[in-house]
Amino acid sequence: MDQDGANHKFLTDGKNLVITPRFSPVGPEITYMAFQGYKKNLEAQVYLMNLLTGTKQPLGKFKGMTYSPRFTPDGKKVIFSQTRSQGTSSLYEMDPHTHQLMQITNSIGIDTSPCHSPDGRQIVFNSDRGGKRQLYVMNSDGSQPERISFGEGIYATPVWSPRGDFIAFTKMHKGRFYIGVMRPDGSGERLLTEGFVLEGPTWAPNGRLILYTRITPSDRHGRGGTSKLYAIDLTGKIEFLLPTPGNASDGAWSPIDYR
Amino acid sequence: MKIRDLALMSALAIAVAACETGPSSTDDDSMSSGKDAYGFAAGSQEDLTVTAGDRVFYGFDMYNLTPEGEATIAREAEWLAKYPNSTVTVAGHCDERGTKEYNLGLGMRRATTHKNGLVGSGVDAGRIAVISYGKEDPIVEGSSEEAYAQNRVTIVTLN
Structure with missing residues (x-):
């Protein structure tokens, strides 16, 4: 759809559960996670879709469940989480053309939501390796992971600004959810907005506006709850709803208009 | 999802109803009759849900x-x-x-x-x-x- 919510078009047929679509920074492709089938022979894997041809294909063949995909800044690889036999999740990177797989982390917990710095040299990610969920930055080969979040509460879904100057994140504290930003070294944490359940910040290409998902509670029959896309600027002063045809989540900004 | 919830609820309702009178047959009987103590087919999902x-x-x-x-x-x-x-x-x-x-x-x-x-x-x-x-x-x-x-x-x- 357009950035004002107009001209939406459905890319998938609604038969399967599809989450976390992300654009390639260089080509007409998205990567996302989808469930195929139900209960029996269920596959939960990362897929690629060409937006011009509509062709969909799994990123590769994996032993575990794969999720949380994102393109590298050069668009040549996809970084994602894969579950291991003991239930943990580690980060991997794959070139979709050669299918060459590289293991980036070897976690005792859950490593997920990886996102490269715009220069491709570092990766910010979410991990509970130290107990509570925190944000970590490491080199793109997985070396020298360092925790950068030290405030109260727990942190998730870090995304590096395309300008490189901030990392946006979801924070959970005392039962409330927040969208915030911090410098890549963890300094200068600022919370921009709060609510019942907020998550999944994503940057506009200008690095000054953030899109996120805002969920409102539902009653005991599951009614009344909504999931909507909102945008907020870096000052936290300008915040607005993006109209969508129904409930929406996991927005992503395209580098160019492919339609 | 709704249908699944209903199926579960009916399974639980039957389990409660069966408990009031008490299971009438032993495990061995149920194996031979192909039904469990609650009337579900032995070895079925319902059997697993209510017995285990x-x-x-x-x-x-x-x-x-x-x-x-x-x-x-x-x-x-x-x-x-x-x-x-x-x-x-x-x-x-x-x-x-x-x-x-x-x-x-x-x-x-x-x-x-x-x-x-x-x-x-x-x-x-x-x-x-x-x-x-x-x-x-x-x-x-x-x-x-x-x-x-x-x-x-x-x-x-x-x-």
Whole structure:
């Protein structure tokens, strides 16, 4: 759809559960996670879709469940989480053309939501390796992971600004959810907005506006709850709803208009 | 999802009704008649659900077993020993108060805990597949602590 919510078009047929679509920074492709089938022979894997041809294909063949995909800044690889036999999740990177797989982390917990710095040299990610969920930055080969979040509460879904100057994140504290930003070294944490359940910040290409998902509670029959896309600027002063045809989540900004 | 909830509720309703009069037949009788004590086909999903229990619950953000969870897994392992040709899928779920991606990982930790419990009770690991729905397929609708407690769960389904 357009950035004002107009001209939406459905890319998938609604038969399967599809989450976390992300654009390639260089080509007409998205990567996302989808469930195929139900209960029996269920596959939960990362897929690629060409937006011009509509062709969909799994990123590769994996032993575990794969999720949380994102393109590298050069668009040549996809970084994602894969579950291991003991239930943990580690980060991997794959070139979709050669299918060459590289293991980036070897976690005792859950490593997920990886996102490269715009220069491709570092990766910010979410991990509970130290107990509570925190944000970590490491080199793109997985070396020298360092925790950068030290405030109260727990942190998730870090995304590096395309300008490189901030990392946006979801924070959970005392039962409330927040969208915030911090410098890549963890300094200068600022919370921009709060609510019942907020998550999944994503940057506009200008690095000054953030899109996120805002969920409102539902009653005991599951009614009344909504999931909507909102945008907020870096000052936290300008915040607005993006109209969508129904409930929406996991927005992503395209580098160019492919339609 | 609604249909599945209804199926479960009717199974529970029948289980309660059966308890009032007490199971009338012994296990041996049920095996020979092809029905369990509650009237379900021996070896069926309903049989597993009412005689052993198909789900294990977890605390907020937790994936360790409670004593109740361990007891359920012990009954499931016993049930699976009676039907050695059956294979199952253990699906992990989380409540809505978390982030999608982390919850996919958390659901897999829960499913793996459940699987490891079954394996520890003698079930062949090759009979058990695991999957995580994270918070994408809640069992119970609603934004209440009651609903969340039902949604922090692993469920065993016969393949």
